[in-house]
Amino acid sequence: MALPAPNLDDRRFQQLVDEAKRYVRNRCPEWTDHNVSDPGVTLIETFAQMVDQLVYRLNRVPERNYLAFLDLLDVRLFPPTAARADVTFWLSAPQNEVVLLPVGTEVATARAETTEAVVFATTEPLPIVPCELTALITRTAAGEHADRTKDITAGQDVRCFQATPVPGDATLFGLSAATPRCVVVLRLDSRVEGIGVDPRQPPLVWEAWDGHGWTVCETDEDSTGGLNRPGEVVLHLPATHTESVVSNRRAGWVRCRVTEPEHGQPFYAESPTVRVAEAFTIGGTTVVEHAEVVPDVPLGQSQGVPGQRFTLPRTPVLTDGDPVIVLVSEGDGWQEWTAVEHFGESGPHDRHVTLDATLGEVRFPPAVREPDGDLRYYGAVPPKGSAILVERYRTGGGRAGNVARGSISVLRSSVPYISSVENREAATGGVDGETVAEARERAPHQLRVQDRAVTASDYERIAHQAAPSLARVRCLPSADEPGAARILVVPSATTGPGEHLRIEQLVPTDDVLATVARQLDARRLLGTRAIVGPPRYQGITVVARLVAADAEVDRVRIAAQDALHGHLNPLTGGADGTGWEFGRAVQYGEVFAVLQRVPGVSVVEEILMFPANPLTGARGARVERVELTPDALVFSHQHQVTVVGAP
Numbered sequence: 001m002a003l004p005a006p007n008l009d010d011r012r013f014q015q016l017v018d019e020a021k022r023y024v025r026n027r028c029p030e031w032t033d034h035n036v037s038d039p040g041v042t043l044i045e046t047f048a049q050m051v052d053q054l055v056y057r058l059n060r061v062p063e064r065n066y067l068a069f070l071d072l073l074d075v076r077l078f079p080p081t082a083a084r085a086d087v088t089f090w091l092s093a094p095q096n097e098v099v100l101l102p103v104g105t106e107v108a109t110a111r112a113e114t115t116e117a118v119v120f121a122t123t124e125p126l127p128i129v130p131c132e133l134t135a136l137i138t139r140t141a142a143g144e145h146a147d148r149t150k151d152i153t154a155g156q157d158v159r160c161f162q163a164t165p166v167p168g169d170a171t172l173f174g175l176s177a178a179t180p181r182c183v184v185v186l187r188l189d190s191r192v193e194g195i196g197v198d199p200r201q202p203p204l205v206w207e208a209w210d211g212h213g214w215t216v217c218e219t220d221e222d223s224t225g226g227l228n229r230p231g232e233v234v235l236h237l238p239a240t241h242t243e244s245v246v247s248n249r250r251a252g253w254v255r256c257r258v259t260e261p262e263h264g265q266p267f268y269a270e271s272p273t274v275r276v277a278e279a280f281t282i283g284g285t286t287v288v289e290h291a292e293v294v295p296d297v298p299l300g301q302s303q304g305v306p307g308q309r310f311t312l313p314r315t316p317v318l319t320d321g322d323p324v325i326v327l328v329s330e331g332d333g334w335q336e337w338t339a340v341e342h343f344g345e346s347g348p349h350d351r352h353v354t355l356d357a358t359l360g361e362v363r364f365p366p367a368v369r370e371p372d373g374d375l376r377y378y379g380a381v382p383p384k385g386s387a388i389l390v391e392r393y394r395t396g397g398g399r400a401g402n403v404a405r406g407s408i409s410v411l412r413s414s415v416p417y418i419s420s421v422e423n424r425e426a427a428t429g430g431v432d433g434e435t436v437a438e439a440r441e442r443a444p445h446q447l448r449v450q451d452r453a454v455t456a457s458d459y460e461r462i463a464h465q466a467a468p469s470l471a472r473v474r475c476l477p478s479a480d481e482p483g484a485a486r487i488l489v490v491p492s493a494t495t496g497p498g499e500h501l502r503i504e505q506l507v508p509t510d511d512v513l514a515t516v517a518r519q520l521d522a523r524r525l526l527g528t529r530a531i532v533g534p535p536r537y538q539g540i541t542v543v544a545r546l547v548a549a550d551a552e553v554d555r556v557r558i559a560a561q562d563a564l565h566g567h568l569n570p571l572t573g574g575a576d577g578t579g580w581e582f583g584r585a586v587q588y589g590e591v592f593a594v595l596q597r598v599p600g601v602s603v604v605e606e607i608l609m610f611p612a613n614p615l616t617g618a619r620g621a622r623v624e625r626v627e628l629t630p631d632a633l634v635f636s637h638q639h640q641v642t643v644v645g646a647p
Helices: 013-027 039-059 061-072 149-153 436-449 456-466 510-523 553-567 588-596
Strands: 084-091 099-101 106-109 119-122 126-128 133-139 145-147 170-175 182-191 204-209 214-216 218-222 231-236 243-246 249-258 273-289 291-301 309-311 325-330 333-339 352-356 361-363 367-369 375-377 387-396 408-411 418-423 470-477 484-491 529-533 536-548 601-612 632-636 640-645
Touching: 013 039, 061 436, 084 119, 084 126, 084 408, 099 273, 119 291, 126 273, 133 149, 133 249, 133 273, 149 273, 170 273, 204 231, 291 309, 456 470, 456 484, 456 510, 484 510, 510 529, 536 553, 536 588, 553 588, 553 640, 588 601
Parallel strands: 333 352, 484 529, 536 632, 536 640
Antiparallel strands: 084 273, 084 418, 099 126, 106 119, 106 408, 119 273, 133 145, 133 170, 170 249, 182 231, 182 273, 204 214, 204 249, 218 231, 243 249, 291 387, 309 361, 325 333, 325 387, 352 361, 367 375, 408 418, 470 484, 536 601
């Protein structure tokens, strides 16, 4: 337990007033009117109020000293991090030339009456490359290729697959150029011969060649019904899309491949055909972040002495990207000074600085006097009169940038031929800067751990510090490898109005996993291996029949759906609303209680629970209790609620 802090003066306003009145009786017995209407009592209360404020400030001295000790220990506040999102820029029409979006192109959310717009900016240039279809090749599952380019050019019907399709058959579409990060539309005219499949769920997958293998493409829409009718397929090509040679034809290749049917999925009895095929680029996707780049910031001139400090004009400074570079004019040019964590390992000629990201303070190396009287320089000293400049830095960030998908819809920069923008997934990664209260809570743990990962809580704390955007972290011993620790990380996720959490939002990015693994690897014990990854998500489907107490059955049904998704949620579910506990089973009774508490529900007539695979959608047999392994979290998957009116 913490050492109790003394209360330096525990008197309050009324006690001070009563004490003053007792002194009045002793010193001025002729003053007999002590009612609140007396002007003298008014003066007593006024001074008592002022003394009460002084007492309050006096009692804050221990807190000030505590913070001063933290400053001596060099405990710094963590700066905020910027949210990032993939934003698609849609062209007004296909173009014949490359449309280039420069770095810093600004997009934003729509401004409302009560909220300001949240501004994002692109982090790298995006060339939207035009393309057209130049080749069409069919490939059997056995690997036999047939060039059908001349046939499709002549308007003949071309079978996409073998006469009787089998999994692995594919049609390859050759584009005139590689279109990385672009949105390509394939416009197809087909005859209805691919009988046997469900047009809403065809056994097909669209892929693009990345130079090493085929990468699955995201599709916005497929109005061809599995190549069974004229329509368009909108493909989002990966950033690694590149040209290659197939059957002596060089092109940027995408393909449509037949997959194995899953769980009773209807399959082709006959191959579909294509008589017309066209391709064109209609947009591009790139990363934007909730941050602003401040270029060429002059800090002043050097005085030629050690330990100089300069302050950036805008704070806080984001440190989750490229390092901040400080430039110092020396002679006819500029020398780069690198930001380091501390000067403990800096030599007298090292061009190092430190950066306090929260205060925006740039500190140059100090000089310390040794016992023999000599000065030891922990880094070089900028020459007197040298100009000091910060080349560029980023500011902004915070949780405000974690907007829901579809929220980024405003193009703030003027870019020709761009008609609209949208984020198809929610922005993630935005974290507010650390507060002083949070630093006070963190400091004792940091002093105890001393940057060493020994216990499970040490691993969890270091992982949180390495990636503040993580919503939850859990450390468990590895069941398969003795001496290994499994660190399960759950990213934060944002949902818009009427939306529910999707399984894709709970998969951490490769960058987050690499950052956490790198920090833990530097602090783990020798002989211990840290395995960083997501937990296992156990899907659950609840089928319920409810009776509404009023006639608004739709409102009750939506409220019941929201209640189930809110309770069976890895981030905000559970009894305390802080996320479902790892390994905690789902009980029939608590689901019943959740539905019974929904406003407007009169009777819960029936509840059925089924374990489900949230990735494939496969549903298991009905159970009364869904068991979870210690490394698993629950995930709501396609709840079905029926609500009827009261008889």
